[in-house]
Amino acid sequence: MNKTITGSEAMWLSLIAEGVDTVFGYPGGQIIPVYDTLCDFEDRIRHILVRHEQGAIHAAQGYARSTGEPGVVIVTSGPGATNVITGVVDAMTDSTPLVVITGQVPSAALGTDAFQEADVTGLTGPITKWNYQIRRPEEIAWAISRAFYIARTGRPGPVVLDFTKDAQNGKTEFSYEKCKFIRSYIPNPKPSDQAIDKAIALIDNAKKPLVVFGQGVTISGAGKELQAFLEKADIPAGATMLGLSALPSDFPLYQGMIGMHGNVAPNIKTNECDVLIAVGMRFSDRVTGTVSTYAKQAKIIHIDIDNAELGKIITPEVAICGDAKKVLSILTEKIQKNSHEAWVKSFDHCREVERKKVIDMEISGGEGPIRMGEAVAMVADVSGDKAVIVTDVGQNQLSAARYSRFTKGRSFITSGGLGTMGFGLPAAIGAKIATPKKQVCLFVGDGGIQMTIQELGTIMQEHVGVKIVLLNNNWLGNVRQWQEMFFDRRYSQTRMLNPDYKLIAEAYGIRYRAVEDKKDLRKAVTEMLSDDEPFLLDVHVLEESNIMPMIPPGKGIDQIMLNEKEWYQK
Amino acid sequence: MEEIKNYTVIIYTENQIGLLAQISNIFTRRSMSIWSLSAGPSSIDGIHNITITTDATERRIREAVRQIEKRVDVIKAFFYVEDQLVYRELAMYKVPTGKLLDSGELESLLSKYNARIVEMNKTFTVIQKTGYTDETQALHDELKNIGVLQFVRSGRVAISRTMQEPVFKFLQKREREKEKINKS
Structure with a gap:
């Protein structure tokens, strides 16, 4: 036939x-x-x-x-x-x-x-x-x-x-039949009833529970299920970098990002909670800091679809191998409605300290050159928190992760585990081609853009309406930060001489604008986001600035530097 | 510190090229030495068996086995300490025939170690012995006095103390699940 x-x-x-x-x-x-x-x-x-x-x-x-x-x-x-x-x-x-x-x-x-x-x-x-x-x-x-x-x-x-x-x-x-079964491969394991029961008992009896979630929530499409779970049990939640946008930024129990450059509150509270519920995440070292001091006081429930992740880094009290959406639905149905008002309220203090000592200065701080956080927050503001944010790797990525705001899932695309410089520009092209109706905005440094800058040709040929925000500081900023903080300011091979990006953009027929002055930033971002054409916005940011707060390497998740000299006081 | 023990990992796999390399990679990536490795068929048609011995803590071996099972074409992997298994290794020793006969120990060695001669000629003799590692090693040490020209020991072959292949029930379950999926 x-x-x-x-x-x-x-x-x-x-x-x-x-x-x-x-x-x-x-x-x-x-x-x-x-x-x-x-x-x-x-x-x-x-x-x-x-x-x-x-x-x-x-x-x-x-x-x-x-x-x-x-x-x-x-x-x-x-x-x-x-x-x-x-x-x-x-x-x-x-x-x-x-x-x-x-x-x-x-x-x-x-x-x-x-x-x-x-x-x-x-x-x-x-x-x-x-x-x-x-x-x-x-x-x-x-x-x-x-x-x-x-x-x-x-x-x-x-x-x-x-x-x-x-x-x-x-x-x-030729005849085609979709694969539905491989006997050696169980993609959707059934969560164990025993583990579920143990988890419910822990959650129902918790006084200070905390949820940390990763990309597993996004992948299984469990955003709504996570919200329902958090609301019913009244549990605050922090996201890993890859978990960003799985919850809307304004969700009341959402406490921000965890990890090395995450928000103070969910990091500090990780070492104060009594039950830690980890959903679709893998306890990366960028999330845990020193493992030996990570959430020692807490009973940990780890939910993940990958059995090899359970017990790999952290030995949980309860391990549930299963799909986040399925597990969260079962848990939400079976747990008691609860309230942890004082516990949830206790996050406010950390947040206030971070706002005063870090955030205010970064996104609305007075005079001087533009800061990376400011550029990111401006894009969020002008786009109404609706843009799909793609990042490269380094300070651009950390600023974008910290200061972007999200209303919809799958809105933050970054190279997390491998940290691949050069990822951003092509990834933004792919994201824009996949979701042509959305604004796709790339944050990239002057180092990373040059690693895959040839893809401007792809933008030209395929006419891909990517908005490129070049956070240009003439440094390999993240390594420079480490050299400043941990290597006695010996700036080995991190100063970078840049080409004329205006000429490069012109060569590829991509619209270009440079901003140096704070007062021009809103106008420039507004111009960039006003249509669906490719655009390169060259933002000349403060050259030597550090991403803060920071858990220095080798420190615990509750040992947080607010700036180069000051530690967060518990 | 957790105690380091000798573990035998028995892995049941589909017949897929390259899988052995991927499995041995899981050990080397974690700096775990593979002491012995043998691969061959199992009693179930089309399903292969890879047996690996290594030294590790229980936590490490559990972690490695989970990573092994994560490979799509691995059906199931199990780990055992020695007394949970019936196992053997095969060793062969080549010794100079003249010295062997001169030593006058040939018969006593063969009976003491339950070893046998598989080939003998004027210049050399090949002795074969199956058993545990320390037994084959002990014979090697005794033969050293005579002179060992060549020595080879196979990877461990092991059989679990469960009634059937430990993967048997799992495969039956998967067969039922397959029928369910095909019907739906």
Whole structure:
């Protein structure tokens, strides 16, 4: 019945069957047949031609993070494949669903050091959720359906399919069936009743409970369930950096971000609470500070869909392996309605101290150059807290995390676990392509933008209306901060001479404006956000400024510096 | 400090190329040395068995086993201390035949260690012994006086004290779940 088609056609038909309409890629010798066939699918597939394969994968990450759907990347063998590796690790660490298809030399040439041959399945084994080398065209439908099923279910992650050239050219019959079951893989484990009962008893009897949540809430779409849980039990909550935007910023029980540069209140209260409920997060060292002093006084309930995270860093009193949405629904139904008024109120003091000592100065502080926080807060203000915020890595990221405000989920896209400089610009491109009706605003430093600046070409060619806010301080700011605070101000290789960004923007036909003066900031941001065109806003910020508060490395979560000299006093 | 013990990890997997490398990676990434490794079929068609021995604390081994089970093509992994298993290793020793015969200890060694000769010629003799690590090591130490030309010891093969393959019930459960999904 099924007519015989080429492997390349089978690949595109499989992608279309999975609902793919956008892919990010770059052609090359061992993937030419796939690109040739693309000519026949251009009515159904939008291919975004990037300028470097790293751009393709970060763009696909931005696409995936803003929608929850797997981002698809197509690159050639050898260097094409090795250029995506940073993004694959990043996606693995930050649970981002990706399907990456790499060309490969013909199967007869495998292992001969053929031109542009790299051992892609060997290289990507430890950094993918699953990988597979397709050597026969009959395997394509099976491998792609499995790839999508694995990438998007359970704790999402990247899948790499290494596609030999003979499998692209070979003929096969084709029929597609979506993968629904793999016997060795349980994406949605049933939470144990016993663990649920123990958790309920702890929550019902808690006097000072605290919730800390991560991206698991976003991934499982559990924002509403989390709100219902917090409201019924009257529990304050802090977000990890990747958990940002899972709760609206103005949600009354929301206490801000936890971790190294997080808010004072949820950090301090982590070491005062009696029951700590961790939802969809993995106790990263940037969240815990010194583990040996982390929440020692508390009984910890850890909810995560990834069994390998339970007990990895912190040994919880109760471990619940399951989907956040499902677990939170069950808990909310079974717990008692409760009130912890005095406990919730006790967060106010910490918040006030932080406001006075840190925030006021950062976002509305008097004279002098523009501060990063000010630029971030201005974007939040002018966009009505509605923009999707994408960041690079470093001070731009930390400022964006601290001073952005959110009304909707999937509005904060950043490289958290791996901390990949160069992530921001391509990720913003992917996010904008995925959500064209939203304003997508990138905060990026002058260091990070130059790591993937070639992607301005992609913006030009595809006309992607990304708003780029360059927080330009002529330093590699975050490392400079560490050098100032912990390395005796020996500024080794952190001063950076910048190109003329005006000329660069012009070269790519991207509108540009520079701001140096505080009084021009609102107007400039308003101009930037007034339409849907690409825009580069070059904000000349205070050159030597530090992200505060800070839990210095090696310190506990309640040992917080408010500025370079002053510690938070409990 | 938690006590470091010798653990045997038994892993049941689908037959997937590259999986062995990914599993050994999980140990090396955590600086855990693999003392022995053997791989082969299990009693269930299509399901492979990888047996690895390593020294670790219980917390570390539990963590590693969870990471192993996280690999999509791993069906299930178990860890055991020695007395929970029936296990053997196979050792072979090549010794110079002349010296062996001159020593006059051949028969007593073979019976003491329950070892046997698998090949003998004018120049060398290959002795084979199965048993626990300390037993094969002890014979090696005694043969040293005669002179050991070559010595090789296999990875551990182990069988659990459960009635069936420990993965058996899990697979039955998954089969039922598959039927449910296919019906819906």
